Amino acid sequence: MGRKTLIPIGPYHPLQEEPELFKLYCDGEIVKDIQWVTGYNHRSIEKLSESKTYEQVFFLVERICGICSTSHPFAFANAVEEIAGVEITDRAKYIRSVIAELERIHSHLLWVGLAGHFLGYNTVFMWAWKYREPVLDLFEMITGNRNSYAMFKVGGVRRDIEGSKISEIRKVLDVVKKKTDLLTGAVMDDPVIHARTKGVGVLSKQDVIDFGAVGPTARASGLAIDVRMDDPYAAYPLVNWKVITATAGDVFAKAEVRLLEMYESISIIEQCLKGIEKEKEGEITVKVNEIPPGIGHGRAEAPRGEVFHFVMSDGSNCPARHKIRAPSYVNIATFKKSCIGQTIADATITLAGVDPCYCCTERMAVACDSGTGEVILNGRELIERSVLRTGELKSTLKERT
């Protein structure tokens, strides 16, 4: 073990727009070890959720992540509807799936752009984000918002997709499809992109299973895991589609999976639009009077992987317990496997390759004994320690000055 240089990526770094810290321990350009620190942006969503009514929680969980702002309400709706035992109308199911798939398209386009930027290919960055704009405009037309759509409620959706909007959605989808063709061609056939991403940050199928990775990260390694297929919800069992997988497990395979998934999403939306046209107008909600005591599990496939919400109800109008598990939380653990042994240039694109989302990932820390699981320090005690430590630091600073 020679001397290692610490290359910090974060807490403020152009690679990631969110605050997080990756410590790359490097020997020359080779990454020998990696550690990460999150917790710069903890917002205590789960606790807040316990003080809000079920209708209000939708607006709260929507703000966990700005990019997958449908996935969290989707999973929460699935969980609450499981407790209440409601079956929503087919029209609402189709509308929910349309929104979720549009979100997948814009999220994957966003990732393609960012990946281009991280490779220094700013033209791809600007082009992908330009082509993402029509999708956001579509969201504004359907829901009134470019982001954080506020479409979901217990028992259905808030806004309908009427006939006039359907033709507009089809028009925009045609444009998006053409632009996706162009981007896919530009990325898939560029020899320099191949040179930069093939064989970089490889995760084998076994690694993915070991780390419990989900979403495109897992599918790029040949593990066909997709909540939409494995535990069908909303309109996904009603339409024809397939799970996209690749086998290489490198960054290029992840890009390939995401680009091809966009075509699947477009196909799902088209089928859902046909479904909406068949259904009766106006039947978008089922009235839910109260949430009985019980527990519910909600799963939804976010663009980054499985989002899981656990909701416990005590019969009141607020959740008694609400637990959220976001996909990036498990996906970033794979860096331990994929980044070590790579050069810094490869490690950075590998970090970006799982499309990490840190605001979903923030957790509260509790120190516990690894053998017995007994809690040594809880959150409050850790905060007290932190306050104490800050005080000590301040006093030493005063002494120095």
Place this chain on the structure above:
Amino acid sequence: MAANLFYFLIFPGLLFAGITGAFLSWFDRKITARVQFRKGPPLLQPFYDFFKLLLVKETILPKKGSPVLFLLAPVFSVFGATMAGVFILLPLFNIASGFRGDLIVIFYLLTIPSFSYIMGALASGNPLAAVGGSREMKLILSYELTFLLVIAGIIMKAGQQFDLYSIIGTQQQGGAFIGSISGILLFIAALFCIQAKLALVPFDMPEAEAEITEGIYIEYSGAAYAMIKLAKHIMLFILPAFLAALLLGGFRTEGINILWSILKIVGTVLLLTLLRNTNPRIKIRQAMSFFLIWMNLIAIAAIVLIVFGY
């Protein structure tokens, strides 16, 4: 002495090369913006940037490392770039004939900015700058041999003449060197060398924004960074000018020919800009094998062709 000072400070040195380079960097940014569906900066943006850094912004010194070396490095880079500019531009503008062997001097002077960036980066004591510095070193090791081979090819093509003035003279009588197969090969190799010397994508790994946050320049701010910007602007002008002198037949400044001369520079910068906007950044190892194997092969092939008279 006064004439030399004038050459160095005003024309064709610091002031002229700096201003022309700033306009070229605006052109580069504008073309980049148009390629990316953006609007692009106004014409004077490079000057606003430069004077803001020079006059308004505070120069922050790194706590660790050597402040003297850290601050001297940008000055050296401007000095090296300007000196190289004077030696390239004087024969180009037909002002003085230079001296025998000035090609070799220009070759050395053109490496000074890169070496001063490395020096400044290592003097800053920042680990990211150290990574950037080591990358710049590897980059220099890879492209310098190709660049030297290109210059050797030109010298052979011009009939064993070692000074820029007679090389330009040969081309103005017998046609630009680019008009032959070997000339085209040399132009390709030289263009990639210039791309690497300017540290533009795909060879921008010393500053790689998304990896090591501008690497070698990370600790620079204020006036020191303004000097680096100035050196970069000068390099953006004199390297295409050097290419124009070596392969494109130099400048003519009388009448309509002046437009043709400007087109040579702007066209080269346009090529560099398009190259940087249609490629991702490659890895340092790939850059090394690109230059040490492929570009050297091209340059050697060109030299072999020159021997056989193509």
